[in-house]
Amino acid sequence: xxxxxxxxxxxxxxxxxxxxxxxxxxxxxxxxxxxxxxxxxxxxxxxxxxxxxxxxxxxxxxxxxxxxxxxxxxxxxxxxxxxxxxxxxxxxxxxxxxxxxxxxxxxxxxxxx
Amino acid sequence: xxxxxxxxxxxxxxxxxxxxxxxxxxxxxxxxxxxxxxxxxxxxxxxxxxxxxxxxxxxxxxxxxxxxxxxxxxxxxxxxxxxxxxxxxxxxxxxxxxxxxxxxxxxxxxxxxxxxx
Numbered sequence: 001x002x003x004x005x006x007x008x009x010x011x012x013x014x015x016x017x018x019x020x021x022x023x024x025x026x027x028x029x030x031x032x033x034x035x036x037x038x039x040x041x042x043x044x045x046x047x048x049x050x051x052x053x054x055x056x057x058x059x060x061x062x063x064x065x066x067x068x069x070x071x072x073x074x075x076x077x078x079x080x081x082x083x084x085x086x087x088x089x090x091x092x093x094x095x096x097x098x099x100x101x102x103x104x105x106x107x108x109x110x111x112x113x
Numbered sequence: 114x115x116x117x118x119x120x121x122x123x124x125x126x127x128x129x130x131x132x133x134x135x136x137x138x139x140x141x142x143x144x145x146x147x148x149x150x151x152x153x154x155x156x157x158x159x160x161x162x163x164x165x166x167x168x169x170x171x172x173x174x175x176x177x178x179x180x181x182x183x184x185x186x187x188x189x190x191x192x193x194x195x196x197x198x199x200x201x202x203x204x205x206x207x208x209x210x211x212x213x214x215x216x217x218x219x220x221x222x223x224x225x226x227x228x229x230x
Contacts, residue, residue, distance in 0.1 A: 004155075036221075043117065043221035044156070044204070090155050100169060101219070103148075103155030 002027045004091050006104035013081050014112045021076040021107050023091030033074040034092040034101065035065055044090065050074065061085070086111045115139070117222035119205050125228045126195055134190045134225045138207030145188050146219065147180055148204040156204055162188060195229045202226045 048059025094101030148156035206219040
């Protein structure tokens with residue numbers, strides 16, 4: 001069965017600092033991986049996705065993620081965090097059509113001024 | 114509007130009552146998904162439609178839950194004999210046709226928050 005673990009429930013960083021959110025997955029085949037962001041009062045929005053090819057993927061809002069098959073990880077990074085990045089972040093694994101994606105329980109990001 | 118629309122945004126009901134939650138997907142999206150998000154957890158898959166038919170309903174927790182999409186656009190999630198444990202945010206998402214230019218991307222609505230007293 002597929003599963004996703006986001007080890008950090010809550011992370012606090014200072015504005016301008018770098019960010020890394022961890023994601024580990026378990027999946028029987030080649031995984032399709034996603035990161036979503038959920039801001040208060042808004043729906044989940046896709047930040048980036050990995051299907052194949054280059055293991056470093058770029059997303060919106062300056063985010064990137066690196067797929068490491070040997071570590072079963074897909075960590076999200078941003079070099080300089082902005083106050084508007086404060087939100088909840090979800091990693092997901094699933095089929096190419098994302099129909100039955102399995103989500104982690106999320107990491108809440110707080111940004112200190 | 115351009116996005117996925119869900120109504121109502123909030124629903125408070127009493128235990129044992131019947132509830133309907135509506136989802137209006139992005140125009141032209143053939144795939145529609147329902148997820149449920151409980152407090153402190155990630156979204157949990159419930160059911161997936163491709164067109165009018167349920168392609169995968171393996172996530173529905175029991176037979177009190179049912180969803181329809183009669184014309185391949187709007188979908189309704191129906192919950193009978195609601196229980197307190199059904200309280201959650203019910204999320205709807207749509208996706209372009211499988212294999213299209215942006216496969217795998219889910220476009221989510223803002224959700225319907227259901228509270229069962």
